[in-house]
Amino acid sequence: MKKFFVVLSCLIIGSLVLSAERVTVEFWTLSLSTFSDYVNSVIDTFEAANPDIKINWVDIPYNAFQQKLIASIASGNVPDLVNMNTPWVIDFAAQNALSPIDEFVPVADKYVYLPNYWEATVIDGKSFAIPWYISPRILLYNRQIFEEAGLDPNVPPKTWDEIIEYSRIIKEKTGLYGYQPNIVAHLDLQEEGVPLISADGKKPIVNTPEAIARLKQHQLAFKEALMPQDLGGYQAAKQKFAGGKIAMFPVGITMVKHVQINSPSIFEVSDVTSYPLGKGKRIPASAMNVAVPSKAKNKAEAVKFGLWLTSPYWQVEFAKIATIVPSTKISLDEDPWFLERAKRDLNVKAQLLASKSMIYGFDLDAIGKIIEPSKYSEFRRILNDYWIAAIKGDYTAEEALYLAEEELKEVLSSEF
Amino acid sequence: MWHLKLSRKKQTYLIAFCFLVVPLVLLSIFSYYPIVRGITLSFADYNMLTGETKWVRLKNYRWLFNYKYFYISLANTLKYLIVVPFIQFTSIGLAVLVNQKIPGIKFFRTLFYIPVITGSVIVSIAWRWIFDVDGILNYFLMSLNIIEEPVLWLLDKNVALFSCMFVTFWRGLGYYMIIYLAGLQNIPSELYEAAALDGAGSFKKFTKITIPLLRPTMLLCFVLSSMAALKVFEEIFLLTGGANQTTTLMFETYNLAFNRYQFGQSAAVGVIFSAFLIALTLIQFKFFGLGGAGSEKKRKKTNK
Numbered sequence: 001m002k003k004f005f006v007v008l009s010c011l012i013i014g015s016l017v018l019s020a021e022r023v024t025v026e027f028w029t030l031s032l033s034t035f036s037d038y039v040n041s042v043i044d045t046f047e048a049a050n051p052d053i054k055i056n057w058v059d060i061p062y063n064a065f066q067q068k069l070i071a072s073i074a075s076g077n078v079p080d081l082v083n084m085n086t087p088w089v090i091d092f093a094a095q096n097a098l099s100p101i102d103e104f105v106p107v108a109d110k111y112v113y114l115p116n117y118w119e120a121t122v123i124d125g126k127s128f129a130i131p132w133y134i135s136p137r138i139l140l141y142n143r144q145i146f147e148e149a150g151l152d153p154n155v156p157p158k159t160w161d162e163i164i165e166y167s168r169i170i171k172e173k174t175g176l177y178g179y180q181p182n183i184v185a186h187l188d189l190q191e192e193g194v195p196l197i198s199a200d201g202k203k204p205i206v207n208t209p210e211a212i213a214r215l216k217q218h219q220l221a222f223k224e225a226l227m228p229q230d231l232g233g234y235q236a237a238k239q240k241f242a243g244g245k246i247a248m249f250p251v252g253i254t255m256v257k258h259v260q261i262n263s264p265s266i267f268e269v270s271d272v273t274s275y276p277l278g279k280g281k282r283i284p285a286s287a288m289n290v291a292v293p294s295k296a297k298n299k300a301e302a303v304k305f306g307l308w309l310t311s312p313y314w315q316v317e318f319a320k321i322a323t324i325v326p327s328t329k330i331s332l333d334e335d336p337w338f339l340e341r342a343k344r345d346l347n348v349k350a351q352l353l354a355s356k357s358m359i360y361g362f363d364l365d366a367i368g369k370i371i372e373p374s375k376y377s378e379f380r381r382i383l384n385d386y387w388i389a390a391i392k393g394d395y396t397a398e399e400a401l402y403l404a405e406e407e408l409k410e411v412l413s414s415e416f
Numbered sequence: 417m418w419h420l421k422l423s424r425k426k427q428t429y430l431i432a433f434c435f436l437v438v439p440l441v442l443l444s445i446f447s448y449y450p451i452v453r454g455i456t457l458s459f460a461d462y463n464m465l466t467g468e469t470k471w472v473r474l475k476n477y478r479w480l481f482n483y484k485y486f487y488i489s490l491a492n493t494l495k496y497l498i499v500v501p502f503i504q505f506t507s508i509g510l511a512v513l514v515n516q517k518i519p520g521i522k523f524f525r526t527l528f529y530i531p532v533i534t535g536s537v538i539v540s541i542a543w544r545w546i547f548d549v550d551g552i553l554n555y556f557l558m559s560l561n562i563i564e565e566p567v568l569w570l571l572d573k574n575v576a577l578f579s580c581m582f583v584t585f586w587r588g589l590g591y592y593m594i595i596y597l598a599g600l601q602n603i604p605s606e607l608y609e610a611a612a613l614d615g616a617g618s619f620k621k622f623t624k625i626t627i628p629l630l631r632p633t634m635l636l637c638f639v640l641s642s643m644a645a646l647k648v649f650e651e652i653f654l655l656t657g658g659a660n661q662t663t664t665l666m667f668e669t670y671n672l673a674f675n676r677y678q679f680g681q682s683a684a685v686g687v688i689f690s691a692f693l694i695a696l697t698l699i700q701f702k703f704f705g706l707g708g709a710g711s712e713k714k715r716k717k718t719n720k
C-alpha cells in the first residue's frame with residue numbers, strides 16, 4: 001500500500017512538473033480558417049520540434065479583429081502572437097501595446113526577410129513585428145474587352161500613360177470604363193516618389209511637380225469618364241470588374257482568387273500583367289506581420305513560433321495554396337513548382353509576376369511611423385480630401401496641393 | 417417565522433422601492449456610470465490598450481477647437497436637423513391617410529412600416545446601389561430629361577449629406593406614422609361629429625381639432641426625431657464613410673475613438689454633443705409646452 005502511494009505521488013508530481021514546463025502560446029490569425037490544414041501542419045511540426053511549447057491557434061474574422069484585440073488587451077487576457085497588417089502594428093506599437101522583439105530574434109534571422117518589410121515595422125530602432133505574407137499589386141485585365149476594343153490582349157499597358165491611352169480606346173469602342181484605380185492620395189504620391197513629409201517628420205512635402213502630374217492624370221481620366229465617376233475605390237471596383245464593366249483593375253494579387261471564385265466567367269477571360277511603375281519606383285505591396293503584445297506572457301516562445309511560421313520553407317508552402325508572395329528573400333520565380341503551374345493557373349502567374357516585382361515592393365502605409373501617430377490619420381484625411389476634390393474638379397491640381405500643404409503645415413506644427 | 421412589524425403603508429413603500437432598485441441598478445451600470453466616465457475621460461489622455469490615464473485638463477477641448485473636422489461635423493449635425501420637420505409633417509399626412517376606414521388600409525400601413533424594421537445595413541446597401549453614379553436614380557432622372565449628367569449622389573460634398581438625409585427620412589417615416597396613428601385614434605370621434613354639425617370642413621377639422629390634440633404626440637415625435645437626426649451614424653458610416661465632408665459629431669466620436677484611439681478627444685466630442693442635445697430638447701419643450709399637461713393649461717387659459 002505504502003509503495004502504491006509513493007508511486008502515485010511521484011506520478012502526480014511528475015505530471016505537474018511536466019505540465020508546468022509546457023508553455024502554451026496563444027496565436028491569433030486574421031481570417032485564415034480556409035487554410036486550417038496548412039496552419040495546423042505548421043503548428044504540428046513546430047510542436048514536434050519544440051515539445052515544451054504548445055500552440056493554441058485562434059482564427060478571428062477580419063472585421064471583428066481590431067475590436068477583439070483591443071478588448072483583449074484592455075482586459076489583460078492577451079494573445080502571445082498576433083497576425084496584424086503594418087498600419088495596425090504601427091498604431092499599436094505607438095501606444096505601447098506591442099513589445100519590441102529584437103532580444104528574441106537572432107541577428108542572422110533578420111537577414112532572411114526582405115529588408116523593406118522588416119524595416120517597415122522598425123520604430124525608433126526597435127523591431128515590432130516579423131513580416132509574413134505579402135499581397136503586391138498587379139494589373140488585372142479583361143482580355144475580352146481588349147479584343148472588343150481592337151486592342152491586342154497580349155500587349156497590356158506598362159505605364160499609367162498607356163493605361164489612359166488604352167482606356168480612351170476602350171471607352172470609344174465599347175463604351176465601358178477603361179480602369180478603376182483605388183485612389184488613395186498618400187499611396188499615389190509615394191508611387192511617384194513624392195516624400196510626403198521631411199525626414200524629421202516636421203514638414204509636409206506634397207506639392208511637387210510629380211504630385212501635380214499624377215493628380216492631373218486622375219483629373220483627365222475623370223473628366224473623360226475613362227474611370228467610373230463614383231471614385232468608389234476598392235470595393236466598388238471589385239464589383240465592377242467582376243461584372244465585366246471595367247477593363248483594367250490595378251489591385252493586390254489576392255483579387256485574382258476572388259474573381260475566380262465569385263465570377264468564373266470573367267476569370268476565364270482575365271489576365272495579369274505587372275503593376276505600372278511610377279517615378280518613385282515603388283509598388284504598393286501590403287504585408288501581414290506577426291507581432292507580440294506587450295502584455296503577452298510567453299514572448300520568447302511566441303517569437304520562436306513566429307520565426308518558424310514565417311520561415312522561407314513555410315512561406316513558400318503557403319504560397320502554393322494561397323495567392324500571396326513570401327516576405328523572405330527566397331524567390332518564387334526559379335521554383336519549378338511555380339514555373340510549371342504559371343502556364344495554366346492565373347493565380348500562380350500573378351504570384352510569379354508579383355514576386356519578380358518585389359524589388360520595387362513597399363508597404364506604403366509604413367510612412368505612418370515617421371509622422372506622429374496622433375497626426376497621421378488627420379494628415380492622410382486632409383490630403384485625401386483635397387486630392388479627391390481636385391479629381392472631381394473642385395480645384396486645379398496646383399490649387400489643391402498648395403492648399404493641402406498649407407493645411408498640413410498647421411497640423412504638423414500644432415502642439416496638440 | 418420572522419415577521420416585519422411595519423404598517424401597511426410602509427410595506428407598500430418597501431415593496432415599491434424593492435422593485436425600483438433593480439432598474440436603478442441597471443440604469444446606474446449602463447447609463448449613469450458611462451455618463452460620469454465619459455465626462456471624466458474628456459479631461460484625460462486615456463490609452464485603452466495600456467490602461468494608462470493622464471489628466472490633461474482642458475487640452476482635449478482645446479484640441480477640438482483646432483480640429484478642422486470638428487467644425488465640419490458640427491455644421492453637418494446642425495444641417496441634419498432639416499430632416500426633422502420634413503419627416504414629421506409627412507408622417508402626420510401619412511398617418512391621416514392611413515387612418516381612413518377603407519378596405520386594404522392595413523396593407524398600406526404595413527408597407528410604410530417595412531423600412532423601419534429592415535436592418536440599417538441592408539437599407540444602406542440598397543440605397544448605395546440606387547445612388548450609384550450608374551444607379552437606378554440617375555438612370556430615371558436622365559431618362560426623364562430632368563438631369564443631363566449623372567449626379568454624384570454620395571460623392572459630391574454639396575449633395576452627399578442630403579442623400580444621407582433622404583435615407584434617414586425614408587427609414588423614419590413609418591415609425592413616426594405609427595405613433596401619429598395611435599395619437600389620431602385617441603382623438604374622440606365625437607369632436608369631429610360636433611364640428612361637422614357646426615359646419616366645419618375637413619381643413620378646419622384638421623387645423624382646429626387634429627393638430628391641437630396631436631400636440632403631445634408631436635412633442636414626443638419632434639424630440640425623438642431631432643435626437644435621432646443629431647445622433648445619425650449608420651447612414652453616414654455605411655453610405656459615405658464620413659468622406660466628402662459628410663462627417664457628423666456622432667461619426668467623429670466613433671472615428672476618434674476606434675480609428676484613431678484618441679479616447680479623450682472622442683469623449684470631449686461626446687460631452688459637447690450631449691450638451692447640445694440637452695439644449696435642443698429644452699428648446700423643444702419650451703416651444704411645444706410641457707406635453708399634455710402644459711397643453712391643457714394653455715387651452716384653459718385661451719378659453720378664459
